[in-house]
Every structure is written in structure tokens, then in C-alpha cells.
Ligand SMILES: Nc1ncnc2c1ncn2[C@@H]1O[C@H](COP(=O)(O)OP(=O)(O)O)[C@@H](O)[C@H]1O
């Protein structure tokens with residue numbers, strides 16, 4: 001089973017992926033770490049302090065793997081059986097990332113990108129997997145989020161209605 005977990009920073013991808021990996025006995029790949037370790041980038045963006053991912057190298061890396069969980073901001077570019085989009089209220093994103101020591105600018109940038117559903121919209125446009133799971137993590141513990149994902153896998157998809165612009 002190939003699962004990708006995407007979403008705005010602070011939605012809980014890394015936390016939930018680890019729990020899910022335990023529950024489903026799958027290896028988990030943190031894309032930020034993997035991209036550095038395997039040099040799956042084209043360049044380094046000094047201004048943004050981030051690597052520019054080589055999508056072709058990234059998808060190639062997973063090409064012959066049939067069982068994995070890959071989690072990261074661009075996980076939905078990797079072909080998979082199941083794509084999970086994690087969501088969280090923008091103010092919750094802010095408070096989760098604040099604890100991580102993000103700058104004011106980064107906090108606002110990520111909250112804004114969650115507000116307009118940047119990542120989710122990409123998934124709903126690309127439809128990179130036959131099964132889509134779209135979950136609101138705002139009022140759930142990571143363990144509960146993992147259980148909702150498992151339920152979604154069993155059902156062959158689970159899409160919660162989420163629109164922060166309507167709040
Ligand atoms: N469902 C949740 N409820 C409350 N806090 C959470 C939840 N999921 C993650 N967190 C916390 O939010 C922060 C960001 O989580 P993390 O898994 O690193 O997110 P991501 O990988 O999407 O950036 C961490 O401090 C984590 O402990």
C-alpha cells in the first residue's frame with residue numbers, strides 16, 4: 001500500500017505518519033529528510049532557506065517501492081494508492097508552529113496558505129491517487145487522526161467538508 005500525506009506545515013503530517021506507520025506496519029519517509037539525504041533537489045533557495053525539489057528524482061526514488069508512507073508538503077506529487085490531506089484551522093496552525101519557533105512571517109505565510117486551501121486545492125485538481133482522504137485535525141488528537149485515516153482507507157475514501165474562508 002502506497003500512502004502519501006500532504007498538508008500545510010503544522011497540520012500534523014510527521015506526527016500522524018509515525019502513528020499510522022506503526023498501526024499499518026509500513027515504512028515511513030519524511031520528505032524533508034529524504035530530499036536532503038538522497039540529494040533529490042536541483043538547487044538551494046537561499047532566500048527561502050529551502051531546497052528546490054527535483055520532482056523527477058523524487059518520483060523515481062519511489063518508483064519501485066510498493067509499500068510506504070511518504071509525508072511532506074509535496075508528497076502528493078508521488079504517485080500513490082491513497083493521498084491524505086491534513087487540514088487545521090489557520091489559528092491552530094499558527095499556535096502549533098509558534099511552538100516550533102517559526103518567524104512571524106513564516107507563521108502568517110503558512111496560516112494564509114492553509115486559509116485558502118492551497119495544498120488541498122492542488123490535490124483536488126491533480127487527483128494523484130484513486131483514494132482521497134481529507135481530514136480536519138483541529139479538534140482531534142494525532143491518534144484520532146490516524147484512526148480516521150484508517151477508516152477512510154477501509155471505506156475507499158473520506159472527504160470532510162472544510163472551508164476556512166466560510167468561518
Ligand atoms: N492533532 C494534533 N493535535 C494537536 N497538536 C498536534 C496535532 N498534530 C500535530 N500536533 C503538534 O503540532 C506540531 C506540528 O506537527 P507536525 O507533525 O510536525 O506537523 P507537520 O509535519 O505537518 O509540519 C507539533 O508540535 C505536534 O506535536
Ligand SMILES: [Mg+2]
Nearest residue numbers: 013014015072
Ligand atoms: Mg513535518
